Amino acid sequence: MSTQTEGAGPAAPLALRALLVEVNDLKRVHSAGRTGSIAERLFAQGWGALxxxxxxxxxxxxxxxxxxxxxxxxxLDAAFLAAAGLDERATADILVSGFDAVTDSVEPGLRDRLRAALRAPASFAQGSLPGFVAALAHQPRAGVTCPGKPRILLEPPENHAEHCLMVAVYGVVLSPFYRADPTLVFLAAMAHHFHNAAMPDAGFTGEMLLGDHLLPIMARTTQWALDExxxxxxxxxxRARGVLPDDATAEGRAFHAADCIDRVLxxxxxxxxxxxxxxxxxDEMELVHAGPVKGFHDRVLKDMQIP
Structure with missing residues (x-):
């Protein structure tokens, strides 16, 4: 049951909007020699550490x-910077500069803790990855669905690992606004699509067509992941997944805000x-940017009538 009512104050912190929009692109950033998007790889790193x-x-x-x-x-992460010859201090300085460039809107106490995690990174022993990690990375999300209507597919689709990671990160960043425990929200988000490791995603439409079979199937496929x-x-x-059903708790509100925001973004x-x-x-993004040959570039584009 919802505890939020109209007129009870803002349901989400507008100041974080720009950050959440920008971070969302981690689901679409890939690099040579690395499999999957940044979001997909961070999802695997998180579960390996756990x-x-x-x-x-x-x-x-x-x-x-x-x-x-x-x-x-x-x-340009710690692994690359170290491989390129930077020492730990220089690496931390660069990572913190990137972090500081986007986090002015993050609650100061949380921002300090996150910055400290970059300054003195933990050395986690990586455990074996459960099968659901790869399965979620290979499971596309359904796109836009509505019962009684054909789906709208937008290519390329995100996968469930990317979505879970993004909701987890959003949930941590949003937690101070809701006075929620960020760790609980993070774990709930990392695990909230366990059922889709085995269950293909047909969206809201498919779920409604399953009728009374939906909840037993979801429970069974969720348990398969938990058993790993x-x-x-x-x-x-x-215990963390206990916050998923509703917004009756601070953690539930932080999770559902993060989930909703990611789906729409x-x-x-x-x-x-x-x-x-x-x-x-x-003009705004300066694709042909300042430098020793910018004048020549501008003349080339003008004479070629581009664009």
Missing amino acids: TGGAAPEAVALDITAKALAAARLCD LDPALRETVQ QIAQHLRAASLTMGTVL
Whole structure:
């Protein structure tokens, strides 16, 4: 049952909008030599740390901090910077500069904890990855569906690992607004689509067509994923998943806000790309940017009548 009512104050912090929009692109950033998007890889890193015995709070801070730093740095991450010859201090300085470039709107106390996670990164023992990690990375999301209507597919689709990771990061960042425990929200989000590791996603339409079979199927396929975890972690994850059914708790509100925002921003980025203009690209984003040959570039484009 919802505890939110109309006129009871803002349901979400508008100041975080720009950050959440920008971080969403981590579902679409890929790099040579690395399999999957940044979001997909951070999802796997998070579960590897959890199965390796790391404290969930430390994992939530580590993965969220990495995601926020990557909003501008993309895959110029600690692994690459170290391989390129930078020492730990220089690496941390760069990661923190990327983090600071986008996090002015994050609650100061949380921002300090996340920054500290970049300054002194934890060394997590990586456990074996449960099968559901790869399964969720290979399971596309349904697109836009509505009972009684044909689906709207927007290519390329995101996968469930990317969605779960993004909701987890959003949930941590949103938690101070709702006075929620960020670790609980993070774990709930990382595990909220366990059923889709085995269950193909036919969206709301398909779920309604399953009728009375929906909940038993979801329960069974969720349990398959839970059974891949050792008993202690399984109990922790099950406890976190307890916030998923409604918005009656602060953690439930933080999770559902994150889930809703990610679902809509995923579609919004398709619309944003479709409405992009050359004025934005050339004038605002300076595609042909300042440098020793900019004058020549401008003349080339003018004489070629491009655009």
